[in-house]
Amino acid sequence: MSSLLDHINGPRELKQLSIPDLDRLAGEIRELIIDTCAANGGHLAPSLGVVELTIALHRVFDSPTDRIVWDVGHQAYAHKILTGRRDRFPTLRTKGGISGFPKRAESPHDAFDVGHSSTSISAALGLAAARDLKQGHNKVVAVIGDGSMTGGLAYEGLNNAGHLGKDLLVILNDNEMSIAENVGALSNFLSRTMTSDFVHKIRRELHGFLKGVDVAGLNMLQVARRAEESLKGLFTPGMLFEAFGFEYIGPIDGHNTEMLLETLEKVKRFDDAVLIHVLTKKGKGYLPAEQSPSQFHGVGPFDRSTGKSGAKGKGGPTSYTALVGETLRKMAADDERIVAITAAMPDGTGLSGFAKEYPDRFFDVGIAEQHGVTFAAGLAAAGMRPVFAVYSTFMQRAYDQLCHDVCLQNLPVLFALDRAGVVGSDGPTHHGLFDFSYLRHLPNMTIMAPKDENELQHMIATAFSLDGPVAVRYPRGNGYGVPLDQALTTLPVGKGELLRTGADGVIMAVGSMVRPAMEAAALLALEGVEVGVVNARFIKPLDRELLLAQAHACRTILTVEENAVQGGFGSAVLELLEEEEVIGVAVSCLGYPDRYIEQGEQPELRRDHALDPAGIAAAFRTLADRRSHSF
Numbered sequence: 001m002s003s004l005l006d007h008i009n010g011p012r013e014l015k016q017l018s019i020p021d022l023d024r025l026a027g028e029i030r031e032l033i034i035d036t037c038a039a040n041g042g043h044l045a046p047s048l049g050v051v052e053l054t055i056a057l058h059r060v061f062d063s064p065t066d067r068i069v070w071d072v073g074h075q076a077y078a079h080k081i082l083t084g085r086r087d088r089f090p091t092l093r094t095k096g097g098i099s100g101f102p103k104r105a106e107s108p109h110d111a112f113d114v115g116h117s118s119t120s121i122s123a124a125l126g127l128a129a130a131r132d133l134k135q136g137h138n139k140v141v142a143v144i145g146d147g148s149m150t151g152g153l154a155y156e157g158l159n160n161a162g163h164l165g166k167d168l169l170v171i172l173n174d175n176e177m178s179i180a181e182n183v184g185a186l187s188n189f190l191s192r193t194m195t196s197d198f199v200h201k202i203r204r205e206l207h208g209f210l211k212g213v214d215v216a217g218l219n220m221l222q223v224a225r226r227a228e229e230s231l232k233g234l235f236t237p238g239m240l241f242e243a244f245g246f247e248y249i250g251p252i253d254g255h256n257t258e259m260l261l262e263t264l265e266k267v268k269r270f271d272d273a274v275l276i277h278v279l280t281k282k283g284k285g286y287l288p289a290e291q292s293p294s295q296f297h298g299v300g301p302f303d304r305s306t307g308k309s310g311a312k313g314k315g316g317p318t319s320y321t322a323l324v325g326e327t328l329r330k331m332a333a334d335d336e337r338i339v340a341i342t343a344a345m346p347d348g349t350g351l352s353g354f355a356k357e358y359p360d361r362f363f364d365v366g367i368a369e370q371h372g373v374t375f376a377a378g379l380a381a382a383g384m385r386p387v388f389a390v391y392s393t394f395m396q397r398a399y400d401q402l403c404h405d406v407c408l409q410n411l412p413v414l415f416a417l418d419r420a421g422v423v424g425s426d427g428p429t430h431h432g433l434f435d436f437s438y439l440r441h442l443p444n445m446t447i448m449a450p451k452d453e454n455e456l457q458h459m460i461a462t463a464f465s466l467d468g469p470v471a472v473r474y475p476r477g478n479g480y481g482v483p484l485d486q487a488l489t490t491l492p493v494g495k496g497e498l499l500r501t502g503a504d505g506v507i508m509a510v511g512s513m514v515r516p517a518m519e520a521a522a523l524l525a526l527e528g529v530e531v532g533v534v535n536a537r538f539i540k541p542l543d544r545e546l547l548l549a550q551a552h553a554c555r556t557i558l559t560v561e562e563n564a565v566q567g568g569f570g571s572a573v574l575e576l577l578e579e580e581e582v583i584g585v586a587v588s589c590l591g592y593p594d595r596y597i598e599q600g601e602q603p604e605l606r607r608d609h610a611l612d613p614a615g616i617a618a619a620f621r622t623l624a625d626r627r628s629h630s631f
Helices: 011-016 019-040 044-048 051-060 077-085 120-133 152-164 181-194 197-210 220-232 238-243 257-267 287-291 320-334 352-357 369-381 392-407 435-439 453-465 511-525 544-554 569-579 602-608 613-630
Strands: 067-070 140-145 168-174 247-253 273-279 338-342 362-364 385-391 414-420 446-448 470-475 497-500 506-509 532-535 538-540 556-564 586-592
Touching: 011 051, 011 077, 019 044, 019 051, 019 077, 019 257, 044 287, 051 077, 051 140, 051 168, 051 257, 067 120, 120 140, 120 152, 120 168, 152 168, 152 273, 238 247, 238 273, 247 257, 257 273, 320 338, 320 352, 320 385, 320 414, 320 453, 320 470, 338 369, 352 362, 369 385, 369 392, 385 392, 392 414, 392 435, 414 453, 435 470, 435 538, 435 556, 446 453, 453 470, 470 511, 497 511, 506 511, 506 544, 511 532, 511 556, 511 613, 532 544, 538 569, 544 556, 544 569, 556 569, 556 613, 569 586, 586 613, 602 613
Parallel strands: 067 140, 140 168, 168 273, 247 273, 338 362, 338 385, 385 414, 414 470, 446 470, 506 532, 506 556, 556 586
Antiparallel strands: 446 538, 497 532
């Protein structure tokens, strides 16, 4: 039997297929997604769960004229395949390949760039408002998962959308709720009834009439709504969404293609704010993902036949993430004030062990980083010692809370910033390249970055010894396998360490760049160039004494960091030299340039930006040559 997918080069071709053919196409799309994720890694389970929904959306609506906005983008693989990127899909998440997230520069069918959660409703509302201002008639659809609905931004968007009453369709993809067959059948029946043109028209006309009728001081529209919601509330969560001004439809089976098409065709004729609640199974079509949807949410390459990861087995160096979790767990045994907070990522931030051992002191706030930070501030204000373990890129979402609720009050909150630096195939929305820059200028903030996993555990202990906010940032991946001290010690605050001396200059490195800097110095030594290396340890406060001494002694300084150059560690060194009026010193700052860094494996990206040993050595040669011609 020939492949249907081979003949699908765009959404329009879906309109000619029968329901059985669409179901068959869904199976073929799943096969391509599974094969590609097995080879490249990716967000497998979310995308497998929305294949029928994606087909139905592209069958009913006319993308790109009609705009479909995907929240986060974890579930957008079928969308990419159906919108002209089938042949390029095997390049997913590879350097130079297609992105793992919707990206406007990649296709006109990608209505909005995403990668962080809870943005779809607000973005779609903006598209709908712009459409109305331009007197357009296209439809706008936001697809949001139940996980993203834990983010406050989603409710801000719902509130404003309901208030404006725009022609906007929100689809809530619920892949966590379990619903019995009889309730599901009744829900489908109610959805059919509520989407009929007759019922929709009658409801709107009755609303207008009942607004003007008062009985015993009550608006009759309120009475009617209460009666309707009393019945619906027995079967659906629609009351919440109707309180925001949306017409609620569902729940409906997100794998029933015929039901999806029927519902979408009817709703397409509405001209107000509607929310369709769709129930899907995360990982559908691949048994290992169905059985362990969390494990297969985001995966590296794996063996398709077994579902087992293609990574090497245990026994190698511990990951930075795991070490942070284990250090917190051990310290919590001796200090009952220590509490841990995550934003829907207990596994990803290494806190699962802590949660199991100290369930009363572990808090998963959902995808709500802003709340998580202020919640931590409240805990700290009451005498606790909270740790908010969060990816560097997601910490950006809570900047105001960090500034006003934590730093302004000088509260002892520890921010364990995971995935600092480049993270690999997730690309620009997930690289942690800005934390030095957005943290360094905040008063009362202390910032550390370890050269290896042993230093990391001591930095965690140091953070708890301080009485103000502290950020410890560390990279994705495993450490170097250095011996781990059994006893934790506190580091002298604001003090770096001189790892290597050299008369020809000094490389001042921080965090993940210390080891490559040492290797670069060894390469230069083979050429007869003696270069010192400083492990800065602290981005704030800087070790002024050590850095100034090296500046005066070496007169040639290369700073190296895995952060944007603008406002980062190198900028801090330059500010110190200017403040102290140090002249006659050649300085160059090596880091990531003033642009967003695309996807690629960590070693690839570091090499491309001269942040590997060879690149650092070359940068020092260029600096030394410049100095020889300038002074």
